[in-house]
Amino acid sequence: AQKITQTQPGMFVQEKEAVTLDCTYDTSDQSYGLFWYKQPSSGEMIFLIYQGSYDEQNATEGRYSLNFQKARKSANLVISASQLGDSAMYFCAMREAYTDKLIFGTGTRLQVFP
């Protein structure tokens, strides 16, 4: 069965530092997509970044980059130059091949301190 694992329930980082949020996935499919979402305390789900299984380069979106290691089945999110506004829950998700369901991990709560 396909599964997303986020092993860090909580992370702390100082403002302006970089932080890596871990995500590993389990699938036997060759075609899949990996997503990261941010959920601030207000509750909405904000799309951050996407990586396709056939993409050869790591995805980047501004201060967000995805460290995609296909052989290790990991898709870690790197946030550079953390800001106080980055404090939120972060969810890793995988789109099942040939369906449109997203499978979510349990999330990592990131707290950025001054």
Add this chain to the structure above:
Amino acid sequence: NAGVMQNPRHLVRRRGQEARLRCSPMKGHSHVYWYRQLPEEGLKFMVYLQKENIIDESGMPKERFSAEFPKEGPSILRIQQVVRGDSAAYFCASSPRVSPEHYGYTFGSGTRLTVV
């Protein structure tokens, strides 16, 4: 350019009542997905609909839950005879076509259902 609109944002129901959650997808989006988030958990897929069709309801509880996406109007997630365990945040997402890729699914802000 409104995003995915969900209402109400907060809903309180007594045990045994019905809850109706509404989702208006982004303009031009014809695919709607419902997810449930229990406290301190990730989102869990419930159902995927296109206009007038249920495509995948494998995540829907067998009883009391139903969903529709009529030709006109918003998608509705209906929970009959609510119980305390139904208390959760319910999110709707929309996409313009099958298998959205780099732009992701667009989520609404969710409806927080509290059953008292």
